[in-house]
Amino acid sequence: MNQANQQSIYSQIDEVKNAVSDVLSYAKSLGATSAEAAMSSTSGLSVSTRMGEVDTIEFNQDGSLGVSVYVGNHKGSASTADLSPKALRSVVEKAVDIAKFTSDDPCNGVADKQLLEMSPPDLDLYHPWSLTPDAAISLCQEAENTALDADPRIINSDGASISSHEGLRVYGNSHGLIAGFPRTRHSFSTMVIGKEDEQMQRDSAFAVSRLSTELKSAKDLGIEAASATLAKLGSRKLSTRKTPVIFRADIASGLFGHLVSAIGGGALYRKSSFLLDSLGTQVFNPCVSIEERPHMLQALASSPFDSEGVKTADRTIIDSGELQTYLLTSYSARKMNMVSTGHAGGIHNWLVNPTEGDLDALLRKMGTGLLVTELMGQGVNTVTGDYSRGAAGFWVENGQIQFPVSEITIAGNLKDMFLGVEGLGADIEKRGAIQTGSVLINNMQIAGN
Incomplete structure (x- = not known):
């Protein structure tokens, strides 16, 4: 990062x-407690191509401010994308008016x-890329x-x-906190289509990072997308059966995403979670432990504070299968x-x-x-834990992949699935x-033929 970039972004943060300070002062003057x-x-650049032709080029610069005011225990919220002084005063007035009702x-x-x-603390989240x-x-x-x-069977591209x-992000409240930090995010992806006999399959490869230097090269990305697509050709259905299942690392995070939903305060106080009253109890097989590390340098989910300004801290989520904490807002x-x-606003770097x-x-x-x-599909009920999703993958025998599989459904209950975890790979996504x-x-x- 050059010095000019650094000076520019921190100058913007100061502005x-x-x-934000003016907004908070104005809210107080209008009677907000x-x-x-x-x-x-x-701001940034997005470019896409398809079959070598330019599909889109987009430059964007977006900004918005949201304000919540409290008049006693009455809350009013409003937001604006117009960041002029006049608009900011107007949005505060609207929030105060809403609080009255x-x-x-x-x-x-x-x-x-x-x-x-x-x-x-500075978590080193800002690494701009001068991409033309x-x-x-x-x-x-x-x-x-x-x-x-890569292969004659790759016949088309989805782009x-x-x-x-x-x-940048800045947060402030009437306790005197006004803090902000800059951040970057870069991504690169491609998807292709393969054909063998009458069967067609598609798959993709992608990379995302705070640093452009951490993205996969274009060549590596293309080879990965082609290999993933070719591996799916010749897929078969399975007969209906019960069997062990491995969720590959890139989709296994979704399993723990259901845990995030189930132990979130909103679901718990509404009594709409399958993990009600589970604090301190065994919710996973004892082989499962999860730590949260919000201050990892350059990581995608790092943050010094949450969206209410509350300090983030290292935290044990699951210890040898036992639930150690809920996820609570104020x-x-x-x-x-x-x-x-x-x-x-969410979780901060869970390490399984x-x-x-x-x-x-x-x-x-x-x-x-x-x-x-x-x-595929959204067949997950976090109130009951019932789980049913369309799936594709590979059938395995004697520890070796035998053939690709598609057009099946996998089903269970998240409580049983969590307790049934028997191994966690070191192929970290x-x-x-x-x-x-x-x-x-x-x-x-497994529901199939």
């Missing part, structure tokens, strides 16, 4: 901090002062061409896309007579501890069963908020 405001902005709720209010992050449209087009074309040239964005914590855990070697080691441990590499390897579950229902 936004001043605007407390208030909070958050402003974010993002909302119900009195003693759980309303900004986060408790003692929980706030008044001196946020011409360079972006060339990278997309190279990724597509590499995939198309390649690349994006580079930088932005509001849900008050509803449950507990304390905010700093999870307003591996118990085995790589995916091959997990396949050998399973012996015979299904390796799932793709899920790092492209999201949940970093996990592949997951072996001892038994699931």
